[in-house]
Amino acid sequence: MNFLETRIQTDGVVKAGNVLKVDSFLNHQIDISLIREMAYEWQRRFNGKKITKILTIEASGIALASIVAGIYNVPLLFAKKSKTINLDGELYHAEVESFTHKTTSNIVVSKKFLTSDDYVLIIDDFLANGCALKGLISLCDQAGAIVSGIGIAIEKGFQDGGKLIRDLGYQLESLAIIEAMDDKTGKITFRKN
């Protein structure tokens, strides 16, 4: 197991319904030393890729993406969730479905900050069905920006988001891919690299 898988096995809590709680170190309380190590691992995996901007989505991706942006020394841009579609043409927007909440929301970025000059590294904490990622990729496509890579902390390998994104040809680097979780025993099975 790598350092993140070890931490997930130690401090993650498996709940019924394939829910993994990592709120002690990743998405409520955040262990900055851990995410710095994750950021360096992404830098290693995306070695040679041109990256001019880090893109994430509020809220829990922002901490991860900030540390990555600091290492690459490029600006961070975070997509905002918006209830209303702005009609004045200043924003790119994409629809994101939430299977958990059975809702559709809009995510937006200002057109000023994402352009055809940008080479984007997308960073987020979780990948399950891929809806949020598809939204972020759509924002880049609308801007004519290049998606240089996608870094995910934890991928739920038993859902189809990862396959979907890889089949589209993107370099998707998930630092931990979960194949199965058992809320009775707490056992987590990770995909072998």
Add this chain to the structure above:
Amino acid sequence: MNFLETRIQTDGVVKAGNVLKVDSFLNHQIDISLIREMAYEWQRRFNGKKITKILTIEASGIALASIVAGIYNVPLLFAKKSKTINLDGELYHAEVESFTHKTTSNIVVSKKFLTSDDYVLIIDDFLANGCALKGLISLCDQAGAIVSGIGIAIEKGFQDGGKLIRDLGYQLESLAIIEAMDDKTGKITFRKN
């Protein structure tokens, strides 16, 4: 003017109704070099204070707070906005009024991650009427945690939040305090230190 005031004067946009847009460098697209410089300035101003945890509120405070947590090498905790009050006793919650949106929302943190052992540095991007800050201070009080200091990027000095918080005895360090803004000329007047 200090480095943040200079940046605000250069890249901030004053809109009608005392609205200051800093979305090109602080709360949508984020200049990590700038916020690293801000983090070092807070470290200088809070020199000698014991700090075991950084506390902020989602979403736009998270980037700032992540960089500060990295410099102090302590965990980051961000309060989440919640529509419902959790009744199982696992969370501290506080009510935060929004004058802008004329709504009251709840912010929550898990009791596991904020305790009477903690010495907390609260970080946020804006201070106006102080409602969000009062909510964060309340969370610390409920946990029995000590508030070692409060670091704010931009304080609207013409609103009463700053005076209110300082009168309560907290060390509040706002890196830029705006006394007046003119949306016709774009001129911003900062409080002299």
